[in-house]
Amino acid sequence: MLLSMKETILVVGGGIAGMETAVQLKALGLTPVIVEKNSSLGGHVAQWNRLFPDMTPASKVLDPYNDALKEVDIYTDTEIASINSLQKEYAAVLSNGKTLRCKAVVFATGFKLFEAEKKEEYGYGIYDRVITNRDLERWFDTRSDERVPAKPAAIGFVHCVGSRDVKAGNSQCSKVCCITAIKQAIEMKELFPDTEIYCFYMDLRLFGKKYEDFYINAQRDYGIHFIRGRVSEVAETIDGRVQVKAEDTLSGKPVKVKLDLLVLMSGIVCDRANNELARSVSLPLDEDGFFRSLDNIAGVTCTDRKGLFLAGTCTGPKTVPETLAEARSAALNVYQYLKAKKK
């Protein structure tokens, strides 16, 4: 069944990048269609509890989309089976059998969180008290995860799990984990003021607005301990806690500590499930597996293919405000592209 031949724009992905792009496209008078492979919109942000740097509840970012997207066609639980470039437009075949004829496509396919069980030495999925950053955010929302103890005496955060790690297949930095670790450490210290909290880091990458203040607060007001060095192994003790061994590079000695909870900061990695899709429209991928932009400075949301645009973390790790900015930029790119085509 063909949809109408108005200026339909296909938006692949219903996370914040996709939703914001769609809102802007609609405001510009175009007809965006969102195709989302999961059952609900919101992507990764929907799984997060509070966002840095102001501890904004994720719902505050997501809820306005409920109204804003009221008149936008949204297909959830739907994947793109194939995209074919015709002479003047694209034809996308969806997994529900529909064919979508669209003038332009915006890829907002997002990222995948590194599977922490791949770092076997940390025992994710094997030891009861090891969780990831996403698990902790879900716990902040639901307060139900049997791995999180009721009164932890000591909690550890491991930075760079799956990031900056050639052996794990990703040499790039995931950008947002350091600030997230500090945010979560502060949140845990607020919930459990008597707990000792240790952050095991390699480098602290706190580049954004108010990030360094977060760090200063974490140190001075919350007494969170920062240990520069990698965690080498995690083992279970007789009382169900975890024994963590790490290197303290600043003092040059190994360090050992027993913790009630260990949180692994899983990094942002590319979603290889998108490779097929990219290949079918000859969209180039970078060596790190993410989509390649036309230009990393002035053309991040553009590609070298006519009518194809990118928004959000499908090109690489980025923060929520950066993603929203790119989404708006991509919408404007689409608008200008269509205007130029009409001339």
Add this chain to the structure above:
Amino acid sequence: MIYQGKQKIWSDYQKDIPDNHWFYVRSCIRQSFFPASEAYFVKIVRDLLGKDLYETPHHTTCGGIAYHSDTIPQETAMTIVARQFALMKEAGYKNLVTSCITSFGNYCEILETWREFPELEARIREHLWKACRREFDKPEYVCHASDVVFKLRNEIAERAKFRLIDKETGEPLRIVEHIGCHYSKMFPHKGVGGAEYPCVLSGMAESWGGKVIDYPERRHCCGFGFRQYMVKANRGYSVSNTHKKFESMEPYHPDMIITNCPGCPYFLDRWQYVISEQTGKTYGKDGYGIPVLTYEELAGLVLGVDPWDLGLQIHQVGPEPLLDKMGVPYDPSKKYLGLDEKELRKPGLPNVLKCC
């Protein structure tokens, strides 16, 4: 502990272990430390289970000790290994089984090095030809004797006369498993279960009725590094490593330790004596130590072989508490009698550690 997580990792680290026609190469030192282990491996695999296990009287050391102690260069070690392969080719076998875990690590390392540097392999072929006019083929499978016993564990369990349970209470015995460092820490994919959660010994112990314990220092080395302990003054490092492991496993009250390396049971067994003399502390019940067994000795015990035939009298830590717990019958008066009931001398007893 989430068992399914471990099973998922084990499924990632499956190893192809051939189930017959092996070429067996022995260890330099195991026959001195644990006299009956290799003999019983051969007896179980050949006589009891009827498999084809071949060994040639012409085979030598693999050069591992000398290589790791820096007394021979790598090329010499490779040529020695190449000769072993040549003997294997001559006998018509493709599956190599090693008795020693350092050997296993050595063979794996050499094969990997030849894979990455074929010119080195060509040079070694030349060396071997010049040295003794032999030619070799690389083995198709290299595995360790514990891999073979792991593969045959169910067949051993079917013929088992004793299970690894406390005969009074029926509870499974608490077993600490210690894997040699050279087994999978170097090449995780060459070990069953990978480097972090190897299952070669735990699989054996569990199929024979025991319960395996995970304690914080499980992965820690026992300290049997050749360069570490060969010089007497450095042995403090070795014994400290083992001491760390014992301090960590003590709260779990294990009934025995099983290992698959020549050096590890030697150290875990003998250092209990040194630690008891230096610190006055023993780790077993009532002043005894924790018995340390090799997997062949364990297999033999489970199959009902007399403990003194298995060489358990040579162990520093007396196995009697374990044998009593399992209900294995033994004759204490025959402990220090040799073949044909010849009187061997009794060893002196330690001051602190109870041995019998």
Add this chain to the structure above:
Amino acid sequence: MDFGFTLSPSSAIELDTLDSALYRKLCRIEPGARTCIGCGSCSATCTAAEYSGMSVRKLLLGLQRGKKAEVERMLSNCMLCGKCTMVCPRGINTRRVILTVCRLYDNVEGTL
């Protein structure tokens, strides 16, 4: 019996059991000390560093890791010139830290 070798102590720092009482007392008096990032600006400018191994960075780290003896040895070398305080990017009053630690070692509490 002399075996010719003895058990070596572990060099690992056990964070659960180390004695950080001195550090905690210091932080109550000078909370800024907690914000040290170990950048080493203080040690780099230290007048006494070259000849005595004095390092405010190592002093703070030593206190955090319970190494009281090493810290005490270093303290005597400080000349109180104040260059470290001038350069600290976190704005820590390093001179106050040093003098406070001295007083805490002498069991004299109180501010300066």
